[in-house]
Amino acid sequence: MHPLTILVPPQFEAAVGYHGDARYVAIHWTPCGDEAVYDDGRISGTGHWTGYLAWVRHPAVALELAPFHLGSSDSEATHWLVIDRRTRKAFVAPSQEARRVLHNQWPAVVPAVISQEEWEALFGRLEEEFSSKPMPTMEEIEAHIREQRRVEEEMVRWLDATPQAQATREAIRRLVEGDGQPEAE
Secondary structure, three states: OEEOOOOOOOOHHHHHOOOOOOOEEEEEEEOOOOEEEEEOOOOEEEOOHHHHHHHHOOOOOHHHHOOOOOOOOOOOOOEEEEEEOOOOEEEEEEHHHHHHHHHHOOOOOOOOOOOHHHHHHHHHHHHHHHHHOOOOOHHHHHHHHHHHHHHHHHHHHHHHOOHHHHHHHHHHHHHHHOOOOOOOO
């Protein structure tokens, strides 16, 4: 894995929609559904695309990620971002290497063998539990959306205050104003 110097804000997991407990989690973009996807080697799912894009497009992050293809609307990712949640460090790795790192963080799983009756009882309990939960109300959905926006805005403010963001903005300013161009001889 290639270590990066980009910052991993404390709001990262909430902003991208990861709620697991793994030390390492990866995120990338997939054209299948045109979404951000997280994976920790055990669980994977569709993340919050707005939080993902707010992070990878931020000036404190975007320039360092530019050489890597993290996926797009037209093609699968060749590289995944891997976050060490304990150290708050970011890495990039080819997708196969990232998958190996994610899977290796977990102990080996021994498959369970259950009878048909045990399977039917388990499935029945899951079905009962699922059907007993009410669908979210419109107010709950709207509250969730507001909370997601708040977390994303908090993450962007955190990134805006970093020296990396300020240095990138200054470099862009110099380029736009012509100060960053090499002198003609």
